[in-house]
Amino acid sequence: MNNQTPRPSTAPEVGEWQFSGTKDVQTTCADWSLASVGNIQGVELKLITNVLTDDGTLTEIYRKDWRLDDLPVEQIFQKIMSPGSISAWHAHRQATDRLFCGYGRVKVILYDARKHSPTLGLLSIHRLAIERPSLLIVPPGVWHGVQAVSDSPAIVINAVDIAYSYEDPDHWRLPSNSAEIPYQFKHRA
Template sequence: MIQGVQKKQLVKHADDRGYFMELLREDDPIFGRFGQASMSASFPGVIKAFHYHKLQDDIWFFPSGYAQVVLHDMRPDSPTYRQTDVYYMNEETPYLLFIPRGVAHGYRVLGTTPATIVYFTNMAYDPQQPDEYRLAYDDPSIGFDWTTKFR
């Protein structure tokens, strides 16, 4: 696992009315400082990758759909520098994924239905000074192959 990345398994409390699931609390060890909460939906096959931040940490959650999440450590001083990790996030096995600043991240929607991502950041987005640095989804320095391999 890339240094600094954290995965928090979520617990659903279900009964005959439905379920309740706590996502994030101010006293949660995965939580730092609140900046912004956002939500986005993407259609099947869409790849949203890659970008990273120099100041901002992200916490990702996929409440619906299926996504292949790819992280790549861009921090030269990290023991996991240039390491790439893959996570499969979906509605059936819910968890939060903490992505520290300096780790490039992106995802591809899997399956035949849209995926929804809810994410929390430790900073609010500033359009005058955006803390977003983009790389192409097929950037050769990362070298990730997004194609699904059939056996």
């Protein structure tokens, strides 16, 4: 799912509640499609339907004819994340990531730091899970962090358009608690 950080809303009148809160933003439409709240330019989210078979389910992860982008797939890799673990922050100057959660649940936080982007400074949160498969396209220049939020390990599969260069990595990092990105991960107890 895609949503922005919850924003303050008009608080209930004094005396109506004992304490104030933060109003949720819309994440789902009446037809169960995901609401397009705070989309970062170039980010795409493709909901995928599982095919039920006699022996389980089949899930397509990527198809060229979905027309999400016209880029090649040069490398596919998986990352197994322990429950509660955080992999952040990452960005690429040239490579596009295509993220898919093959098992468990993850929260993917995106932050647009591209100087000439119309969505510069926008933060968006996406939840990827085995229960509702989807493919998230993350363009170059968008910082991203991933946190495993299920009680079991999570598997994240990435189908990149430019293979990782061991000699000259197109991989930029910030610590997960960087003050440069307006998001703080909640660490599990």
